[in-house]
Amino acid sequence: SLNCPVTDCVLTNNRHHLDSMTDYDALVFHIAEPWAYSLFEKVPTLRTPSQIYVAANMESPAHTKHLLEGDANFFNWTMTYRLDSDVVWNYNNVVELDAADDRAFVGPSQRPQWRRGAENYRNETLEELARRKDKMAAQFVSHCETFSGRDELVKAIQRLMPVDVYGKCGTMECPRGSPRCARMLTDEYRFYFAFENSLCRDYVTEKLYNAMESHIIPVVFGGVDYSKFVPPHSVIDVQQFGTVEELVDYLKFLADNPEEYVKYFWWKEHYRITGSQPFCELCRKLHDIGTREKSQHYRDIKAWWFDGACQARAKIEF
Template sequence: MRTTYFWRSITKTMNKKSCFFINLIVVSMLISICLYFFAFYGDFEIQNIFLKTFIVREEDELTNKFIKAEEYRERGTKTILLWNTMFGRKDFYFGEGDIFRNCPINKCQIFHKRDYLNIGDYDAILFHGNELNEYEMPLKREMKQFYVYVNLESPANRAIPYKYNEGYFNLTMTYRLDSDIPWTYNLIEDVKSGKFVAPSRDVDWSASRNYTSVEKAVDETPSAILDIVRGKSKLVTWFVSNCYAKSGRMEYVQELSKHIGVDVYGKCGTSSCDRGSNCFSDVIEPNYFFYLSFENSFCDDYVTEKLMNPLRYNVVPVVYGGANYSQFAPPNSYVNALDFESPKELAAYLKYLSQDLRRYQSFLEWKKYYRVNDSTKRAVCTLCEVLHKQKESKIYSALSDWYTKDECPIQTYLNEANKYATKITLMNHKYN
């Protein structure tokens, strides 16, 4: 009897508590609903509390971004967003810190994070063409913004995604000399003035015109360079990791090797250089007469570090590519493989130069007048300058046509029958 009474008491107590909690929940919901309507429709002080608690934070963030953008505009500073990466580098290889310091026009600021400002408030957005993702592009675009297409690879190796061909980009920043912002792999500058000389369609090599004869050039060559030249004992070398380039350079070197010694370093050869060493200063310069600066494709203006690296040292590069090299390197600073009708003919000329030290040394005389320097700083400064001076937005209605069409003509002449290019290839191209 007592047990039954005990359980009835517990049940009654539990029911009361349950009713209490249910009533509490209902009352809380009613209060929340009332607060919501008061906040939006009533003239109550509680409105401010609600807005500050639930809404103002997001609005404050948007307002702060807008204020920051206005401050940059008032100072006359152009804001630039790097939308993606360049081969994994968030800074596009521009470097960190104030990269526009010492530029003629330096009122620019660059950002890696998309949410620093509202996307529509950036003056320019840079897109690395090789890492474009059609599913991760800006959802909203302001007409005043400049979308800049950035690419340092030749169109023979890197296609442009179709979606971005038509009327998407305003400016180009590539290795091409006719880009809005040329970004070449390196540059040549005057030793005395430090002024830019090349690469340029209107290049002026007048600083070196005061020497005309081989004899005069050799007589004026510094003794340190003469000592390096006299210490050389090997003919040709090549550092390469891509064994299947579209330019047919591997096939050319295989034929060249039948007529002259070629030491191939890297994945495609049998020789190696320690990773921790400077292969050009430690291996190439003291030992070899020639370095093969062979590009992976034949495209206009496509001249990479394969030429500029050896030019920094006392070795003569042998070029093989589709550019007009007179716009990139000083006269008598390189040998062009496409000036010869066959690899055999080139081999004979290289042997001759290695045996005639006076003639060989004349290929190094240009170093008295010019030097190789990094080009990134110049490209960065040009970017800032263009953004300040470009008043009207332009559109590349078909970027693929500009970047690809007829830009690699020699490449089209290579096939199973003609696996590599020579002077004869150029002659056929000229008269067809």
């Protein structure tokens, strides 16, 4: 059970749950992987006028192997991490701290209404924690040689300050997600490098939100307007710096000034991180008669997904 506010939906991956594929209100197609001919044999040849076909994907266009070349007028809705999707399927949401409903989120959104509060924020307990931290930055990464060039960026930063790289692409080990690693990040490290593998519009993965749940500042690298995803002055965006030298100088400034460092945690007194429930939103939309009546067919979903979605290179020089 997803504990959705709209409860009369059945979500299944069993094709034989109903007698006919035309009996389903919606079919969700995972478009990250290429569709083999054997799969097309299973795609229904009949579809009712009211049936919704949904294109779902959590991978970036750079990692989408299905080229969508023969899918004109096939899909009605999109269900991806992009904020202009019909159903937004993101990793996490930011909600008001005292919100009774996790679905009453502030961001991500095209135009989020964030509070302000970093400028005058003080927290002596966190300042003391910042003084005890004795390591600069950590990164957990398992995919090397990425489209974004994040490995080269980290190497350029490492020439100017220490960065400990954990996982398959580094020399250090700690099971990501374990309580021991979470404590280590909070107690020892000042910064967490949440660098994406692709510089694509709205492409933000769990790395960012995992860091935000600890008392460590996320340093982010992506093709994203982060103001749509997280509160102001909660992350450090690499792309806002002209050079690696400028970035490292700022990180060192924060390391030397705990009272400035802790201002990046001001938002924790107003917001919290929650999981997202995209299938609940899909259920709600399926019950919204107005939405169903406005359903379209994507004439060129290939162009919608691929054209202009990703940056060829980073703005920062390295």
